[in-house]
Amino acid sequence: MTATLVLDPPGAGHPTALACLDRVAAALGTSPEVHALHAVPPPADPRHDGEALLLVAVRGDRLGDFCSVLDTLVQSEVGAVLPGWRDRSVPDALESVHLVPQDDHLVRLRVRAVPAGTPAAEPPAGSRTLLDRAAEGGAPADTPEDDLLPALLAAEHRRDRDPAELLTETLVRLHTVHADARAGRSLEAYGGFTLLCTALRELLRASLIAGAGPVPHAEPYAAGWAGFDATLALTPIGRRCRGELHALVAAGPPADTPALAHAVELVLRTAGHAAPAVVAGLAGPVDSYRRYLHLD
Amino acid sequence: MKALSVLSEQVGRIRALDPYTLDLVGREALTVPENLATEYGEYQSGGWKTLSLYNDSGDPMDATIRDCEAKETTLLERMPATRELLRSFGLRYMWARIARLQPNSFLWEHKDYHELTDERQHHRLHIPLVTNRSCALVTGGARVHMAHGHLWWLMPTHAHGACNLTGPDRLHIIMDCYGDEAFEALTADMGLDGVPVDLLPEPSKKELSEHLDLAVMLAGMGYHEAAEHSLLRLFYRYAMPDGTVYDLIVSTYQRLGDEERAEAWAAKKNVMLCLD
Numbered sequence: 101m102t103a104t105l106v107l108d109p110p111g112a113g114h115p116t117a118l119a120c121l122d123r124v125a126a127a128l129g130t131s132p133e134v135h136a137l138h139a140v141p142p143p144a145d146p147r148h149d150g151e152a153l154l155l156v157a158v159r160g161d162r163l164g165d166f167c168s169v170l171d172t173l174v175q176s177e178v179g180a181v182l183p184g185w186r187d188r189s190v191p192d193a194l195e196s197v198h199l200v201p202q203d204d205h206l207v208r209l210r211v212r213a214v215p216a217g218t219p220a221a222e223p224p225a226g227s228r229t230l231l232d233r234a235a236e237g238g239a240p241a242d243t244p245e246d247d248l249l250p251a252l253l254a255a256e257h258r259r260d261r262d263p264a265e266l267l268t269e270t271l272v273r274l275h276t277v278h279a280d281a282r283a284g285r286s287l288e289a290y291g292g293f294t295l296l297c298t299a300l301r302e303l304l305r306a307s308l309i310a311g312a313g314p315v316p317h318a319e320p321y322a323a324g325w326a327g328f329d330a331t332l333a334l335t336p337i338g339r340r341c342r343g344e345l346h347a348l349v350a351a352g353p354p355a356d357t358p359a360l361a362h363a364v365e366l367v368l369r370t371a372g373h374a375a376p377a378v379v380a381g382l383a384g385p386v387d388s389y390r391r392y393l394h395l396d
Numbered sequence: 397m398k399a400l401s402v403l404s405e406q407v408g409r410i411r412a413l414d415p416y417t418l419d420l421v422g423r424e425a426l427t428v429p430e431n432l433a434t435e436y437g438e439y440q441s442g443g444w445k446t447l448s449l450y451n452d453s454g455d456p457m458d459a460t461i462r463d464c465e466a467k468e469t470t471l472l473e474r475m476p477a478t479r480e481l482l483r484s485f486g487l488r489y490m491w492a493r494i495a496r497l498q499p500n501s502f503l504w505e506h507k508d509y510h511e512l513t514d515e516r517q518h519h520r521l522h523i524p525l526v527t528n529r530s531c532a533l534v535t536g537g538a539r540v541h542m543a544h545g546h547l548w549w550l551m552p553t554h555a556h557g558a559c560n561l562t563g564p565d566r567l568h569i570i571m572d573c574y575g576d577e578a579f580e581a582l583t584a585d586m587g588l589d590g591v592p593v594d595l596l597p598e599p600s601k602k603e604l605s606e607h608l609d610l611a612v613m614l615a616g617m618g619y620h621e622a623a624e625h626s627l628l629r630l631f632y633r634y635a636m637p638d639g640t641v642y643d644l645i646v647s648t649y650q651r652l653g654d655e656e657r658a659e660a661w662a663a664k665k666n667v668m669l670c671l672d
């Protein structure tokens with residue numbers, strides 16, 4: 101088996117990510133409700149090795165339906181290793197992340213769904229258009245009143261995220277953090293690591309703290325971490341989770357494969373104490389994740 | 397437990413295989429030519445490739461199942477450890493092959509052997525060479541992971557399916573043989589003791605109708621294959637009466653007024669489950 105894509109030198113043209121995008125475009129472009137597909141080029145910095153972004157312009161009044169079927173579509177037609185999760189750190193867009201195997205590599209596929217005919221559907225400079233029905237004369241004109249995006253975004257931020265989605269986010273962010281740490285981008289790795297730990301914290305809150313709800317945005321101290329040690333210390337399971345979480349934070353962003361294996365173990369043990377059924381339910385995909393990253 | 401005793405008539409772990417031998421066999425299988433023959437067909441999602449080790453003609457590319465006294469293929473001649481292992485079982489083979497199952501590949505719910513006419517019992521054996529925890533065999537409402545390190549038995553006349561859900565590639569040697577004294581001796585201690593078996597839950601009405609609604613939405617947007625696959629994959633998730641996933645696809649197309657597709661899937665169910 102070959103090495104994972106994150107090992108590829110920057111500037112190699114990301115052939116694996118492009119091959120992945122072609123496959124995804126073939127699957128998503130089947131629907132006449134999808135008006136355009138654009139492969140958005142990665143920013144110049146090499147953090148985005150192993151990452152691919154697809155901009156999907158959907159007929160405005162079908163955007164909600166598209167978002168409802170997207171994860172099933174990507175899992176069944178593209179074969180994502182883990183279920184998709186919505187990245188709420190991307191402002192003003194419905195962007196989901198799916199970990200997709202491509203030629204024995206793992207690609208973090210980002211799908212940004214936007215209403216066709218709105219400014220958000222304009223492809224950024226340098227994008228490669230994979231489908232454009234208007235150019236083919238196949239799409240009706242889009243009307244701006246079809247724009248459901250603001251309502252869908254508001255609903256997304258009101259939605260409680262379940263532990264399975266949070267575990268998936270944690271594992272996928274770990275994939276990114278590892279790439280940064282290995283490449284010596286320690287500060288970026290640290291930034292990603294805080295997002296990873298936050299997702300894991302939210303998993304613990306959702307699983308262990310009845311009626312926890314989302315962390316208030318305006319929380320004044322430690323951005324949602326205030327009092328968390330004490331909260332976890334109240335119960336035996338909480339204390340076990342705290343021990344694993346302390347070890348994860350103390351070890352920091354994993355820069356090599358043994359450190360990555362250790363971090364994955366700590367994440368799974370933490371999640372396993374708090375939400376054992378979720379970890380058991382993802383046993384197959386998590387084993388695949390390990391094998392693609394050569395952690396077995 | 398009733399479910400387990402029924403299950404033990406459909407699948408079993410025969411015995412552990414010598415790890416050193418298994419390593420050699422795995423190495424040989426991993427270095428065979430890449431151009432494994434692809435078997436197209438209704439039984440699978442794609443991503444299923446085989447090369448024959450024993451068959452009627454001795455040609456490794458010949459992948460048709462039929463009653464015969466199978467002989468070693470020219471490929472097996474180049475795989476000494478594998479040949480030694482297969483000979484060591486002393487079985488009368490009908491067919492033996494290397495089978496590669498790629499990620500996100502499925503053999504949809506089906507039954508085998510019904511086209512065979514020989515009155516002797518037929519049996520299927522598996523030797524997992526490369527596998528992962530997302531690989532599963534589903535039969536009798538249970539999901540079994542055929543773990544590396546053992547020889548496994550399957551009676552494929554029951555509705556069953558196999559998948560490699562999330563990869564990487566799965567590589568098995570699969571053998572079809574006749575029931576005889578050697579087979580009885582080999583499988584004398586077979587069972588499911590210590591084998592992790594997931595008894596699948598039965599779906600609630602609400603769950604089934606949600607899956608159906610999602611499939612209708614997918615098909616209604618033009619994602620016909622995804623709609624079909626999303627329902628066919630439920631066989632790996634729930635214990636349901638034989639053929640339920642095909643009935644759900646028929647219902648999907650009926651709801652959309654697509655009688656042509658509905659009829660095609662009703663016919664396909666009969667083929668897959670040998671109902672004609």
Ligand SMILES: [Fe+2]
Pocket residue numbers: 503506507508552556
């Ligand atoms: Fe079969």
